[in-house]
Amino acid sequence: MGRKKLEIKRIENKSSRQVTFSKRRNGLIEKARQLSVLCDASVALLVVSASGKLYSFSSGDNLVKILDRYGKQHADDLKALDHQSKALNYGSHYELLELVDSKLVGSNVKNVSIDALVQLEEHLETALSVTRAKKTELMLKLVENLKEKEKMLKEENQVLASQVWIRVAQFQLQVSRSSATFTCYI
Amino acid sequence: MGRKKLEIKRIENKSSRQVTFSKRRNGLIEKARQLSVLCDASVALLVVSASGKLYSFSSGDNLVKILDRYGKQHADDLKALDHQSKALNYGSHYELLELVDSKLVGSNVKNVSIDALVQLEEHLETALSVTRAKKTELMLKLVENLKEKEKMLKEENQVLASQVWIRVAQFQLQVSRSSATFTCYI
DNA sequence: CAGCCTATGTATAAAAT
DNA sequence: TATTTTATACATAGGCT
Secondary structure, eight states, X not given: OOSSOOOSSOOOSHHHHXXXXXXXXXXXXXXXXXXXXXXXXXXXXXXXXXXXXXXXXXXXXXXXXXXHHHHHHHHHHHHXXXXXXXXXXXXXXXXXXXXXXXXXXXXXXXXXXXXXXXXHHHHHHHHHHHHHHHHHHHHHHHHHHHHHHHXXXXXXXXXXXXXXXXXXXXXXHHHHHTGGGOEEEO | OOSSOOOXXXXXXXXXHHHHHHHHHHHHHHHHHHHHHHHTOEEEEEEXXXXXXXXXXXXXXXXXXXXXXXXXHHHHHHHHHHHHHHHHHHHHHHHHHHHHHHHHTTOOTTOOOHHHHHHHHHHHHHHHHXXXXXXXXXXXXXXXXXXXXXXXXXXXXXXXXXXXXXXHHHHHHXXXXXXXXXXXXX
């Protein structure tokens, strides 16, 4: 399905292997999605690259409902935190500049009398200390935010880890309940 | 990819839905196999039809191994990061105090000549700016650290979510004890 | 239903960006 | 490295057995 027929065996050239991986992985995930939609089926797909990166798809129904609901709640919380962090990061720049400007309005550096310079110095010092205080406050807020996010992610990790074992128990229960009519085609 | 373009939404006609399911399912499994071979990747795929029939593919048990290794590596990295963060947090306090002290050694505030005061002012300004720079540097490092930790925790979450599926796949493999593709009536 | 046929829509290999 | 482009190989929808 390309300019040339490709034999199905490990691609030796590293860069074309990477390009092919990226394309086929996307294609596979899209196909999995289509199958689940077209045929009303549950599909779960996991791909781990040779370098250890993980990609996955899962049609979220029955089997993963609980996990999904939990995950969405957390995703929302985390998204809100993300938003706050970004506002702190990018907002602070303009906020600080505005503060300095507002303090400098009305001062004229061309006025060279000593009194005027003393006054300007005081203005600038005020602006500087306000700016520093604001900078410190914002950075501390950002750090608090990040620490909270970290805590939530750790909690989520713990819950997910326990879910792994709950799944196994559920699946085994499902199998044992229907063991009377259990058939396995190999 | 057929005589007519097909919209990606549930196929209402039951029999064509069944035919499409069968064809696309096989196609998907073949694509999964090709990806794993061509790009040296680990792939796990699970498909459950609406009627409960189960189909799966897995590129092999090395999948679990890779994920385990991946998980351990990350646990170590996270621990190292934790350590760094703590050092930055609690270490910075003493580091800053030491900096200020070293700059002040030799100055005497009781000496009231103007020249001496000018000199002292310069000393203090130097100490202050160095201190500020160090403070900012350390805070930025802390923020970077926390952000990196956040990224790693997110990745870890992804891996754990996928483990849910891995466990199910493993159990199925145990049941089938045979070829990678099989059918199982529950 | 499973499989074959074939016209047609898609995926993607190679190359360029 | 990911994305876009183009030419080609592949997958598959509808039909038929």
